Ligand SMILES: Nc1ncnc2c1ncn2[C@@H]1O[C@H](COP(=O)(O)OP(=O)(O)OP(=O)(O)O)[C@@H](O)[C@H]1O
C-alpha cells in the first residue's frame with residue numbers, strides 16, 4: 001500500500017519482514033529530535049505507537065506535543081528553519097528521509113487540527129476535493145465515499161439533505177466532524193488529532209470522543225489533548241511530555257492511577273501545567 005512512498009526493492013521488503021518483531025506497532029519513533037533553528041523542541045524521544053490504538057499525548061503548554069505530532073506527517077516541513085533528526089519508521093521506511101513522497105505520506109497519515117478548517121466550499125466538495133486530486137473521478141464512487149466518510153464521522157444524518165450547502169454553514173462541532181470525514185475519505189492508516197475538540201461545546205466534544213473510540217477499529221489514532229478526562233476516557237496508551245522530553249509512556253490506566261514518575265503524578269493531579 002505504501003510503495004508510492006518510495007521505490008523499494010524486493011530485498012528491502014524481505015529484510016523488513018524478517019526484522020518485523022512487533023506486528024502490533026504501526027510507528028516506531030527512534031531518538032527523534034526536532035529543532036526550530038537553534039532551538040530544540042523535542043529532545044530525542046523513542047516510542048512505539050500501537051496499531052488500532054488511541055495514543056494520547058499530554059503535557060503542559062510548549063512541551064513539544066504539536067511539534068512531535070506534526071513531524072509524523074511531515075507538516076513541520078512547512079515551517080522555515082524546522083528540521084528533525086532520528087527516525088520515525090512506518091512500513092519499514094524512515095518517513096523523515098529526504099526521498100519520501102510527502103504527498104503520498106499525508107494520504108496514509110492524515111491530520112485534523114485544533115480549529116475546524118473546512119474549505120469555503122460545499123460539504124460534498126470538502127470531502128471530494130482531495131479525492132478528485134488523487135484521481136477518483138467517477139461520480140458514483142465519489143457519492144459512495146462521501147456517504148461512507150460522513151457516516152463514519154457520525155455526521156451523515158445531520159447533513160444528508162444539505163450536502164451541497166456551504167460547509168461554513170455548519171456548527172463548529174459539525175465542521176470538526178466534517179474535517180474528520182475529509183481525513184477518513186482518503187483512507188489513511190493513521191489519524192493525527194491536535195486538540196480536536198478543545199474549541200467545541202460539551203455535546204460536540206462527546207460526539208467527537210465517541211467517534212474517536214469508534215474509529216480505532218479501522219485506524220491508529222494519535223491525539224494531543226489538554227483534557228485529562230478525555231485522555232483517560234478514550235486512549236489506550238498515554239505519553240506524558242515535559243520540556244521536550246518524553247517523561248513517561250504507559251497504558252493509560254496505569255498513567256492515571258499509578259504513574260511511575262513523580263512529575264507525571266504532579267501533572268495529572270493538576271499541580272502544574
Ligand atoms: N513555528 C515555530 N517556530 C519556532 N518555535 C516553535 C514553533 N512552533 C513551536 N515552537 C516552539 O517549540 C516548543 C514546543 O511547541 P509546541 O507547539 O510543540 O508545544 P505544545 O506542547 O503543542 O504546546 P500547546 O499545548 O500550547 O499547544 C515551544 O517552545 C514553542 O515555542
Ligand SMILES: [Mg+2]
Nearest residue numbers: 065066067224
Ligand atoms: Mg500544541
